[in-house]
Amino acid sequence: MKEALETCLLVKSVAELHPKRLAEPWAKDRFVCRSYKLVIELNGVPVDFYFGVKKSFPLSLPYIFLAQWDSFGILPHVETDGYICYAQEDGSVLDFDDVAGIAQEALSRAIQVVVDGISGKNHQDFLDEFGAYWDRLKKVKFFTSIVSPGDQVKRIHLYKVKGGAGYLADDEQSYKKYRKIKPHVPWKHYPAIYIPLPIGTVITPPHPDKFWELLDIRKIVFDNLRADQKSELLSLLTKPHHEEVILLSLPRASDGETLFGIKFKGVNHEHPLHEAGRASEIIPLAITRRDKEYLLPRGGSNLALREKRVLLLGCGSVGGFIANELTRAGILRLTVLDKDVLTHENLFRHVLGKKHVGKNKVDGIKDDIEGRLPFVEVLPIPLSLENALESGKIKIGDFDLIISALGNVTVELVFSKYIHGIDSPPVIFTWLEPYGIGGHALLTRNGSKKGCLKCLYQPEDGDLRCRASFAEKGQSFAKNINGCRNVFTPFGSLDAMKTAELATRLAIATLNGDIKTNLIRSWRGDATEFLKNGKKLSSRYSASNDHFIEEANYHFEECPVCHEPETV
Numbered sequence: 001m002k003e004a005l006e007t008c009l010l011v012k013s014v015a016e017l018h019p020k021r022l023a024e025p026w027a028k029d030r031f032v033c034r035s036y037k038l039v040i041e042l043n044g045v046p047v048d049f050y051f052g053v054k055k056s057f058p059l060s061l062p063y064i065f066l067a068q069w070d071s072f073g074i075l076p077h078v079e080t081d082g083y084i085c086y087a088q089e090d091g092s093v094l095d096f097d098d099v100a101g102i103a104q105e106a107l108s109r110a111i112q113v114v115v116d117g118i119s120g121k122n123h124q125d126f127l128d129e130f131g132a133y134w135d136r137l138k139k140v141k142f143f144t145s146i147v148s149p150g151d152q153v154k155r156i157h158l159y160k161v162k163g164g165a166g167y168l169a170d171d172e173q174s175y176k177k178y179r180k181i182k183p184h185v186p187w188k189h190y191p192a193i194y195i196p197l198p199i200g201t202v203i204t205p206p207h208p209d210k211f212w213e214l215l216d217i218r219k220i221v222f223d224n225l226r227a228d229q230k231s232e233l234l235s236l237l238t239k240p241h242h243e244e245v246i247l248l249s250l251p252r253a254s255d256g257e258t259l260f261g262i263k264f265k266g267v268n269h270e271h272p273l274h275e276a277g278r279a280s281e282i283i284p285l286a287i288t289r290r291d292k293e294y295l296l297p298r299g300g301s302n303l304a305l306r307e308k309r310v311l312l313l314g315c316g317s318v319g320g321f322i323a324n325e326l327t328r329a330g331i332l333r334l335t336v337l338d339k340d341v342l343t344h345e346n347l348f349r350h351v352l353g354k355k356h357v358g359k360n361k362v363d364g365i366k367d368d369i370e371g372r373l374p375f376v377e378v379l380p381i382p383l384s385l386e387n388a389l390e391s392g393k394i395k396i397g398d399f400d401l402i403i404s405a406l407g408n409v410t411v412e413l414v415f416s417k418y419i420h421g422i423d424s425p426p427v428i429f430t431w432l433e434p435y436g437i438g439g440h441a442l443l444t445r446n447g448s449k450k451g452c453l454k455c456l457y458q459p460e461d462g463d464l465r466c467r468a469s470f471a472e473k474g475q476s477f478a479k480n481i482n483g484c485r486n487v488f489t490p491f492g493s494l495d496a497m498k499t500a501e502l503a504t505r506l507a508i509a510t511l512n513g514d515i516k517t518n519l520i521r522s523w524r525g526d527a528t529e530f531l532k533n534g535k536k537l538s539s540r541y542s543a544s545n546d547h548f549i550e551e552a553n554y555h556f557e558e559c560p561v562c563h564e565p566e567t568v
């Protein structure tokens with residue numbers, strides 16, 4: 001190792017450090033088991049570095065430290081123990097057969113980080129790193145924020161339950177909703193101010209041993225804010241409390257923003273940001289973000305979907321998974337309709353479990369999803385579709401999209417006819433076939449009226465059969481184990497999940513406006529089990545070997561529901 005490091009450019013000397021030095025924080029905190037002191041010449045001046053490895057080296061990257069971390073001031077990517085962040089371990093693959101190569105490459109990258117820091121070349125990187133420096137400040141306190149960041153200076157509030165942590169929120173309602181606070185739990189509330197620094201603002205993080213003075217803070221705020229933001233801020237600097245909090249937002253160079261807070265204690269008769277304001281103590285607040293603008297994209301969800309209203313008809317096996325995936329995708333308000341109660345027989349292919357047996361499926365879905373995901377509101381309607389429409393419990397025009405997973409073709413054909421007679425948003429019908437041979441999602445009323453569920457069901461030999469079906473017509477798949485009351489169609493949870501995935505992806509693409517026509521998508525599964533049970537496949541199944549089939553022109557020219565006669 002020593003020889004490998006000695007060959008590096010700029011390295012003047014290498015000496016292995018005494019094992020005793022591994023007890024020092026820089027080594028101990030990072031589990032360094034072997035280390036070297038390097039003298040490297042930077043701008044003609046010798047500078048001390050440490051080079052250390054963990055036991056897992058060369059399966060992990062070596063650590064490189066600046067022996068005196070702030071000898072060049074605060075540099076981007078150099079932490080307070082001297083650690084130089086020169087690479088992300090995530091996603092880098094190490095050639096562990098070339099130990100010397102790894103060491104040399106790491107060292108040259110680390111030196112480059114320091115050189116760029118001294119010259120100011122990577123100063124912009126502070127914007128992406130700011131949060132990391134801030135969270136390590138001395139005396140920092142941790143607060144949670146569910147404030148929706150935006151472009152405007154605004155009044156926000158700090159909520160505290162006795163003995164609990166502090167939460168910053170836009171208003172009482174969003175705080176209560178997020179925390180699901182019981183009405184009898186008392187909390188205290190203080191006004192606070194949200195201050196978004198404009199894009200292009202560059203701030204050097206404070207030195208951990210010497211936090212900003214009041215004048216520094218005022219300068220950062222007032223030197224950077226736009227004129228409209230300044231006047232809004234001045235209007236909020238009203239008669240202060242003994243303690244005042246500000247929440248600042250700093251746009252990152254890559255994307256999004258870093259939130260950080262400052263608490264002023266012992267405030268005099270003016271707000272500390274006011275030129276006559278004073279505070280006896282200034283405390284940095286590290287902010288744990290729990291706002292939806294941060295959490296949704298972080299979890300792979302789509303922020304653009306948050307305002308969309310979706311109605312899901314049917315919460316059986318397929319519908320249950322759709323409800324789950326729609327909300328995880330970022331649909332924050334979902335109305336679910338199903339009249340059925342969850343039974344033990346449902347358990348092995350339903351998203352809900354034993355805990356909800358005996359309850360309405362829609363109430364179970366609400367309880368389950370809202371218990372797992374913040375910001376989501378599920379509105380349950382424990383009625384049949386007919387009753388809900390008749391009683392006015394649902395109004396078609398209230399939604400951006402309707403998904404029907406009722407698993408009842410007759411009711412769905414009636415509903416399809418109904419929505420073609422009124423002003424309706426796009427509707428997706430989804431269903432699956434027995435023994436895992438496939439599932440379907442049909443999109444209708446998306447831009448064009450041409451193409452509907454009825455298009456698939458034209459009478460043939462006095463029988464209605466589905467043109468999209470993968471099973472040959474005239475077969476029965478209903479099974480019963482214990483008399484007619486217990487009839488069921490054989491399919492498994494994986495088949496339901498796959499169909500739900502097909503329908504949910506189609507729903508999201510439709511809501512995002514990525515699909516311009518009506519279409520049908522099908523997944524085509526394995527027919528082994530189906531054939532073992534002596535069943536026959538349709539020509540549609542046999543005509544293709546593809547796993548995924550999409551047809552944009554599924555409409556039937558003479559369809560009595562969606563066919564529009566030419567006007568003369």
Ligand SMILES: [Zn+2]
Binds near residue numbers: 451560562
């Ligand atoms: Zn039609």
